[in-house]
Amino acid sequence: MLEQETRREKDAPLRYDIRTLGDALGQAIKRYGGYTVFDTVERLRISCKRLRECADLLAHASDTEAQRLHAEIHELNQEITHIVATCDLGTAVDVIRAFTVYFHLVNTAEQYHRIRRRQVYEETPDHTPQRGSLAALIAFFKEQQLSQETLQQLLDSLAIELVFTAHPTEATRRSLITKTSRIAGLLEDRDHGKIKTPRQQKSWQHNLEGTIDLLWRTDAVRRVRPQPIDEIKMGIYYLDEVLYQALPDLYAEFEDLLHEVYPQAQVPPFLRLGSWIGGDQDGNPFVGPETMHTALRLQREHIINHYRDTIELLAQEYSQSLSHTRITPELQEAIERDELLLPQYDQELGPQTALEPYRRKLSFIWKRLGATITPPSSTEPYTQTFAPQSRQKARPSIAFSSAEELLTELRLIQDSLLADGETELARGYLAHLIRQVELFGFYFVALDVRQHSARHANAVAELLQLTGLCQEDYHTLDEPARLRILEKLLQDPRVLTRPGLKLSDDTWHIIHTFQAIRQARDEYGKRAVSCYIISMSNSLSDLLEVQFFCKEFGLDDLPIVPLFETIEDLHNCTDILDQAFTHPVYSVYLANCQRQQQVMLGYSDSSKDGGILTSSWELYEAQLRLAALGRKHSIGITMFHGRGGAIGRGGGPIYEAVLGQPPGTINGHIRITEQGEMLSFKYGLYEIAIRNMELVAAGVARASIPDERIIEKYVHPHAPEEWRDVMRELSSKAHARYRDLIYNDPAFITFFEQATPVSELGWLNIGSRPARRAKNRAIEELRAIPWVFSWMQSRYVLPSWYGVGGALEEYIADHPERLELLRHMYRHWPFLGAFLDNLQMTLSKADMHIAQRYTSLVEDPVLRQRISQQIQEEYERTRKLVISIVGGENLLDTSRVLQESIKRRNPYVDPLSYFQVELIQRLRALGGPLMLRKDEEETATEQDLERARLTSAVLLTINGIAAGLRNTG
Known part of the structure; x- marks a missing residue:
């Protein structure tokens, strides 16, 4: 009671x-x-x-x-x-x-109540940290007397990625999401005592009623089916409105809490975001190479404009004069290089900024970022007349060549501030911006590309027939015969996918996709397209077919990720990968990928195929076998969990799900899909987004402590046979x-x-x-x-x-x-x-x-x-x-x-x-x-x-x- x-x-x-x-x-x-x-x-x-x-x-x-x-x-x-x-x-x-x-x-009220309860936990003196929170994680580290060395080893081992999908986009329209977010803001204003006077109360009530009136008069159902561009813009909405600030803020909170117990701890960028929106071609005829480039181009525009806005604010703030401050020689040299690079803009800045070095340097960065927004590649559509390598135009000389170059410039400013004793400025908004550039680069969120295995097999078969390299129908060959042919193709230095071939549209689609991936990685950085996923993988030839197309376009270090979706495929996945890891050609690919292999596990289709209990258990056992296989071959295996949404698709509380994974299968590395229909619920509000991300981070960190005694006792108790x-x-x-x-x-x-x-x-x-x-x-x-x-x-x-x-x-x-x-x-x-x-x-x-x-x-x-x-x-x-x-x-x-x-x-x-x-x-x-x-x-x-x-x-x-x-x- x-x-x-x-x-x-x-x-x-x-x-x-x-x-x-x-x-x-x-x-x-x-x-x-x-x-x-x-x-x-x-x-x-x-x-x-x-x-x-x-x-x-x-x-x-x-x-x-x-x-x-x-x-x-x-x-x-x-x-x-x-x-x-x-x-x-x-x-x-x-x-x-x-x-x-x-x-x-x-839904809005319940989401805001979650925020309220989290704040109550934090505000209560001598409170017990909320389950799954970063505060609870650090309290656990302290309780277990984790050493500074062990803690740093754990942090350096973490690699977590949350990957947004687009299927389905949202049953809830964006128009409704923005209005319910406004209502959550009104509830927060009232909670925090911002509504004090009768006039303010009356205005608050009018705002609430007006917003609900608009909700009532807004269509709840889309009248037209969304196109991929709409899905791309929806994904960018969450990045713009919430995650651009929420993700680096999560890091800042983690650092503050950690330094109370571990003052020397360094927090690397271990939690990142990924996306399938614009890159998931499996079963979607409306997504192709152009869609991927559209997503990356729009994301680039948005993220660089975010950086420019922040740098403009910093330039206004950093008004230190050389009369009262000193800068490092390295920063002075960088400013002089910028003066030579941007002589006309140097004149525009005027003589006053010559006395304000930080403002001057930030202004140069702002100008260069403006030239970096538009990538230099051709915007022509993909055609059958292409070069195997990506087409490049000369980038404007003032543009940044990479996000790493921008980071170098920002760190010069930070180092100079620290050298002059400006610690608070160096650790404030500037450090926040540096973290954002580390996390988002020039692409905002990395894209995965996914395609069905049968599409690759069909394309290979057509190429073999047209070039005369195989006299038999590739489709009718058994697996050993396919492997022999693929091995020859992969060792052949010639490029088969040459212009002028009379191929079907489906085969050109595959070829142009790999061409587009190469081009995107050249323009936006290798992390911009993070991997290639093969859905319905059920044989080694599925992997080698993709490796062949990677070879054709110089993508020898693009991670190839098999997706095992049915119960039978989960049974067979370790046999397939054991064969791959010992295959002479695939071994070369693994070496290019630092002997790291991602394996995606399909929750939705395995559950539909075999039922929820069998799916859950087969996924558990498959992970144990995969982890053992990785140890056997000294290959790091990252599990990519295709879960989320309803329970029938692997959904459910994420913290418990992470802690429920088999022992020895995470080891700091994990990728997890965030299903499109859950984005508004999990990432529509800033505080909720923080909470969801900390649950994942805390769960993975707790499950990956490099101390078997702690893991066995507190995380993954041994399950007897x-x-x-x-x-x-x-x-x-x-x-x-x-x-x-x-x-x-x-x-x-x-x-x-x-x-x-x-x-x-x-x-x-x-x-x-x-x-x-x-x-x-x-x-x-x-x-x-x-x-x-x-x-x-x-x-x-x-x-x-x-x-x-x-x-x-x-x-x-x-x-x-x-x-x-x-x-x-x-x-x-x-x-x-x-x-x-x-x-x-x-x-x-x-x-x-x-x-x-x-x-x-x-x-x-x-x-x-x-x-x-x-x-x-x-x-x-x-x-x-x-x-x-x-x-x-x-x-x-x-x-x-x-x-x-x-x-x-x-x-x-x-x-x-x-x-x-x-x-x-x-x-x-x-x-x-x-x-x-x-x-x-x-x-x-x-x-x-x-x-x-x-x-x-x-x-x-x-x-x-x-x-x-x-x-x-």
């Missing part, structure tokens, strides 16, 4: 914020939607809330009370169904919009159950297509990439994002739990004592603890009562009954067994904050689900989704107009449910 009271007290500001925002929204609905809409919203809200209360009471009711509650539940269901069914479409759309905007406001045997058995059983339903039941695809909005989802403009790899109906060809998204919408959330309950039940059935073993494993094994806690969360978001409404969309009643019953029974098994292992009476009793958040949201998500089922039923009866352009509406039939209106309404419900459940794909 005391714990509940303390929690309610902590959450009181959050509840107050939600009421304030909800009241303002209610006024906006009355003003613009009318009282009919407002009344409908209230009736649905009250009825759905009471329906939830009755369902909760039912679990502990007596027989008599249960009978009464069943009757009330039936009556409430009928009432809600009647309200939804009798709503005219215009009112329905506004009601859906009302609940959707409400969720955007609640018995525990691993348990997981192997559970994985096998769960895999069989999952495959039986999803892939071995021929009728399942029909159930899936009819009982979820997967067909309608394809019309939601949340990303530029098509939903399927191919045009057939097979589940294998459906991408993991719409697969997970569709089940989330229908509230089954099936990919995140199916098969687990049956496996647990079968494992325990004849051996009840095994339940206690599982409880012990949950408490003492971070891997299983994180897995079952994520399972609790996803089971809580699932709702079989709502899911049952979606089964009414299945046309065949026998199919509907058979599969829905099978799913419901498995859900109930999983729910009961997870609770019995983790403890408590209900799901998430071990995580009350999350439990309350889900309970708070469910009554407001439910009306959207009722509307979605009703509207999909109407839409499919008319022939399915249809979107009309403005010019098409005038000549469209009444039925087509109705289809288009219904399509828009369904898409609104999809957007609203995604906002309510805070997960999309």
